[in-house]
Amino acid sequence: MRAVDLIRKKRDSGELSREEIEFLVSGYTRGDIPDYQMAAWLMAVWIRGMNRSELVALTEVMLYSGQVLTHADIPGKKVDKHSTGGVGDKTSLILAPIVAAGGLTVPMISGRGLGHTGGTLDKLEAIPGFNVNLSLEEFRHVLRECGMALIGQTAEIAPADKKIYALRDVTSTVENIGLICASIMSKKLAEGIDALVLDVKTGSGAFMKKEEESVRLAEVMVETGKRMGKKVVALITGMDEPLGRMAGHSNEVFESVEVLKGRGPADLRDLSLDLSAWMFFLGERTESVEEGRRLAETMVATGQALEKFREGIRLQGGDERVVDAPERLPQARFRAEVVSSVSGYITATNCEQFGTALAMLGGGREKKEDKIDHAVGLEFHKRIGDSVEKGEKLVTIYYNNDVKLAEAKTLIAGSYVSGQSAPSEKRVLIRSIIGA
Amino acid sequence: MRAVDLIRKKRDSGELSREEIEFLVSGYTRGDIPDYQMAAWLMAVWIRGMNRSELVALTEVMLYSGQVLTHADIPGKKVDKHSTGGVGDKTSLILAPIVAAGGLTVPMISGRGLGHTGGTLDKLEAIPGFNVNLSLEEFRHVLRECGMALIGQTAEIAPADKKIYALRDVTSTVENIGLICASIMSKKLAEGIDALVLDVKTGSGAFMKKEEESVRLAEVMVETGKRMGKKVVALITGMDEPLGRMAGHSNEVFESVEVLKGRGPADLRDLSLDLSAWMFFLGERTESVEEGRRLAETMVATGQALEKFREGIRLQGGDERVVDAPERLPQARFRAEVVSSVSGYITATNCEQFGTALAMLGGGREKKEDKIDHAVGLEFHKRIGDSVEKGEKLVTIYYNNDVKLAEAKTLIAGSYVSGQSAPSEKRVLIRSIIGA
Numbered sequence: 001m002r003a004v005d006l007i008r009k010k011r012d013s014g015e016l017s018r019e020e021i022e023f024l025v026s027g028y029t030r031g032d033i034p035d036y037q038m039a040a041w042l043m044a045v046w047i048r049g050m051n052r053s054e055l056v057a058l059t060e061v062m063l064y065s066g067q068v069l070t071h072a073d074i075p076g077k078k079v080d081k082h083s084t085g086g087v088g089d090k091t092s093l094i095l096a097p098i099v100a101a102g103g104l105t106v107p108m109i110s111g112r113g114l115g116h117t118g119g120t121l122d123k124l125e126a127i128p129g130f131n132v133n134l135s136l137e138e139f140r141h142v143l144r145e146c147g148m149a150l151i152g153q154t155a156e157i158a159p160a161d162k163k164i165y166a167l168r169d170v171t172s173t174v175e176n177i178g179l180i181c182a183s184i185m186s187k188k189l190a191e192g193i194d195a196l197v198l199d200v201k202t203g204s205g206a207f208m209k210k211e212e213e214s215v216r217l218a219e220v221m222v223e224t225g226k227r228m229g230k231k232v233v234a235l236i237t238g239m240d241e242p243l244g245r246m247a248g249h250s251n252e253v254f255e256s257v258e259v260l261k262g263r264g265p266a267d268l269r270d271l272s273l274d275l276s277a278w279m280f281f282l283g284e285r286t287e288s289v290e291e292g293r294r295l296a297e298t299m300v301a302t303g304q305a306l307e308k309f310r311e312g313i314r315l316q317g318g319d320e321r322v323v324d325a326p327e328r329l330p331q332a333r334f335r336a337e338v339v340s341s342v343s344g345y346i347t348a349t350n351c352e353q354f355g356t357a358l359a360m361l362g363g364g365r366e367k368k369e370d371k372i373d374h375a376v377g378l379e380f381h382k383r384i385g386d387s388v389e390k391g392e393k394l395v396t397i398y399y400n401n402d403v404k405l406a407e408a409k410t411l412i413a414g415s416y417v418s419g420q421s422a423p424s425e426k427r428v429l430i431r432s433i434i435g436a
Numbered sequence: 437m438r439a440v441d442l443i444r445k446k447r448d449s450g451e452l453s454r455e456e457i458e459f460l461v462s463g464y465t466r467g468d469i470p471d472y473q474m475a476a477w478l479m480a481v482w483i484r485g486m487n488r489s490e491l492v493a494l495t496e497v498m499l500y501s502g503q504v505l506t507h508a509d510i511p512g513k514k515v516d517k518h519s520t521g522g523v524g525d526k527t528s529l530i531l532a533p534i535v536a537a538g539g540l541t542v543p544m545i546s547g548r549g550l551g552h553t554g555g556t557l558d559k560l561e562a563i564p565g566f567n568v569n570l571s572l573e574e575f576r577h578v579l580r581e582c583g584m585a586l587i588g589q590t591a592e593i594a595p596a597d598k599k600i601y602a603l604r605d606v607t608s609t610v611e612n613i614g615l616i617c618a619s620i621m622s623k624k625l626a627e628g629i630d631a632l633v634l635d636v637k638t639g640s641g642a643f644m645k646k647e648e649e650s651v652r653l654a655e656v657m658v659e660t661g662k663r664m665g666k667k668v669v670a671l672i673t674g675m676d677e678p679l680g681r682m683a684g685h686s687n688e689v690f691e692s693v694e695v696l697k698g699r700g701p702a703d704l705r706d707l708s709l710d711l712s713a714w715m716f717f718l719g720e721r722t723e724s725v726e727e728g729r730r731l732a733e734t735m736v737a738t739g740q741a742l743e744k745f746r747e748g749i750r751l752q753g754g755d756e757r758v759v760d761a762p763e764r765l766p767q768a769r770f771r772a773e774v775v776s777s778v779s780g781y782i783t784a785t786n787c788e789q790f791g792t793a794l795a796m797l798g799g800g801r802e803k804k805e806d807k808i809d810h811a812v813g814l815e816f817h818k819r820i821g822d823s824v825e826k827g828e829k830l831v832t833i834y835y836n837n838d839v840k841l842a843e844a845k846t847l848i849a850g851s852y853v854s855g856q857s858a859p860s861e862k863r864v865l866i867r868s869i870i871g872a
Contacts, residue, residue: 008608011482039472040607043479046447171476172444 062186065160069192085117088242100147116355126249130318195231195282203240205351222435244268248377250329332398498622501596505628521553524678533744536583552791562685566754631667631718639676641787658871680704684813686765768834
């Protein structure tokens with residue numbers, strides 16, 4: 001078998017067998033197949049696509065390129081959630097303790113933020129001392145102790161994905177449903193889970209702006225997961241505006257704690273409880289999603305979820321006092337307000353721009369090597385459909401460095417679309433459910 | 437400007453500007469842009485294509501990546517011919533001396549054989565002592581002395597093409613009309629010519645098997661050349677069976693000399709004279725192609741072309757005595773015959789298989805690094821349309837090593853298609869002329 005022939009086959013829209021995909025991906029991971037051949041193949045895949053069998057094969061080969069964890073020593077089902085990312089999307093911090101408190105195990109391997117989206121690992125690192133770089137042994141230990149652990153991708157987990165992702169990033173082969181699916185699913189299935197709930201974002205703040213694209217990605221991921229023997233459901237959820245009121249790191253931790261205390265904004269609370277409900281149901285903890293929702297609400301109302309969050313922080317070396325003293329989280333020195341220049345109604349937002357503005361102020365990354373300022377954040381005072389008066393506050397900016405402040409303010413102000421009347425149709429947050 | 441954005445643009449079927457193409461190709465040639473980005477871009481180009489402006493820009497950027505020769509010290513027009521390659525295609529060895537004898541200058545930078553096709557440089561090297569690796573200074577000297585010189589691509593000529601071609605070879609991005617055109621034209625126009633005659637092969641022994649594909653390549657090359665201010669014409673010629681009776685190196689030199697002596701097979705003689713005629717006409721040596729043809733015939737009839745060939749061999753260090761004593765060319769130790777297993781008519785050949793069989797016996801390359809046995813050759817006794825008796829000779833094989841002889845014989849025998857009657861339509865060798 002020769003790489004050059006397999007590149008040609010995909011170039012000519014052919015279907016690759018499992019053996020051929022294995023030859024390419026394993027060879028590349030080992031270093032036998034050079035970057036340039038993988039780059040040519042990835043571009044051919046990007047343009048020509050893969051069918052479902054190829055996709056399952058690619059996912060499995062990437063999955064088995066490294067260790068696939070098992071947690072046989074931990075009784076009960078292991079479940080996880082993955083979100084395709086957006087602005088203010090902090091549900092992992094809320095649902096992991098809810099679901100662990102409810103009796104399931106959540107072995108969560110997360111990512112970092114890039115571009116306009118935030119990442120769970122970065123948010124957790126806003127908590128002083130919190131260590132996301134656990135070894136697999138430490139990961140297993142924390143998981144056994146408290147039923148949840150949140151870490152970054154280790155060298156042992158899907159090394160093929162790590163290497164291929166880095167190459168995709170520099171060869172413009174990122175935004176492809178098949179390649180995204182294989183990347184996500186190979187990492188998630190390596191966690192050793194029985195069930196996975198996918199939160200596939202759609203709208204102006206998501207990678208997939210069009211709902212039909214999000215649905216296609218969700219369908220492909222659900223089918224791939226199911227073919228590999230896992231229970232998988234995908235919720236298509238709106239990302240036309242930030243989730244909750246807060247974006248940034250310290251203030252997303254703060255807002256997550258608010259929800260765990262039974263407070264916080266309704267959209268964030270609802271989505272976190274619904275995702276938890278599906279995790280309980282798929283993890284066979286409850287007989288129905290509705291019962292799962294009631295269990296999730298109970299975990300919050302009784303304070304058990306908050307207690308679990310405290311325990312998780314402590315076990316990963318973090319300062320659990322942030323739960324009651326949010327001022328222990330990194331705080332920005334300055335505040336600025338963006339106010340409305342018109343009176344009327346908010347009819348839409350260009351949500352991605354909020355994330356870009358946040359990154360610009362130091363609260364996100366433009367390149368992988370960039371350091372994050374955890375104190376930087378945005379607080380949103382208006383939602384789509386709200387009325388607004390000229391001069392009324394739209395966004396509070398928490399910042400430390402004003403080098404790019406003017407640019408960020410312009411981006412934020414320009415991101416709001418207003419009209420003379422409220423939008424006629426009120427769109428729900430959960431648009432559809434795939435694979436249920 | 438960033439390579440990753442230009443890759444994305446082509447991936448999404450966008451048109452690249454001249455500056456963008458220059459950025460990519462110059463950056464790659466300098467080593468600033470890595471192989472993997474160029475590979476991804478080449479695959480995107482292969483699949484999405486280029487329009488005519490992009491193609492001219494790519495050709496020019498590749499052309500000016502190195503030295504573009506001028507021959508201001510040599511009076512008169514400089515002309516050349518390029519063939520897309522086939523089996524037994526030795527017209528360069530015949531027409532270069534004809535055209536130089538007729539008063540034009542032929543600065544010919546040629547290639548080597550790869551796969552089933554032969555290369556002019558390899559054929560010349562069958563002549564003991566013949567040096568194709570002249571420096572540019574030596575090249576100019578030979579050209580001034582005798583009006584023709586045949587050398588290989590030097591490091592100074594189109595280095596971008598050299599580097600990109602090597603990458604295309606290992607990333608399955610070779611067979612693309614735009615990329616083929618840019619590669620050929622950038623090298624040919626670097627020779628410092630005023631006019632170029634293209635011999636675009638079509639049929640079972642050509643790279644382009646379908647005539648419409650050959651025509652498209654011809655049109656693109658003619659237009660690119662004309663846009664760059666050159667006179668260019670393309671002849672679409674049949675390669676459904678070998679050209680002439682001989683394939684291999686020593687015996688193609690022998691057969692070329694036969695034609696220069698006014699003998700040799702009719703198809704080879706006719707095509708060589710017609711290509712020469714077009715070179716005379718485009719080089720403004722004659723008023724018409726017909727007059728060019730008469731001049732070419734005269735150069736052969738008077739022995740002036742043969743004398744020019746002798747002179748050229750001598751000036752490039754070769755043993756000119758091969759012209760009269762062909763036994764001075766490397767001779768194979770053994771002969772084998774392939775005979776017909778049926779009686780009937782030859783209706784077609786799978787011509788590429790002859791070239792593959794020749795390479796298998798050592799008379800061609802499978803990889804670039806392979807050494808060539810110049811003595812190995814095939815002699816064809818039957819042409820399409822000929823009647824054949826069972827047991828009658830089809831091909832004589834000249835060989836030195838019988839390791840793959842049985843396999844080669846099978847390939848050769850299996851390449852003939854016969855029937856009970858002669859093919860009804862007799863196809864002409866020159867199918868059409870593009871750009872006249």
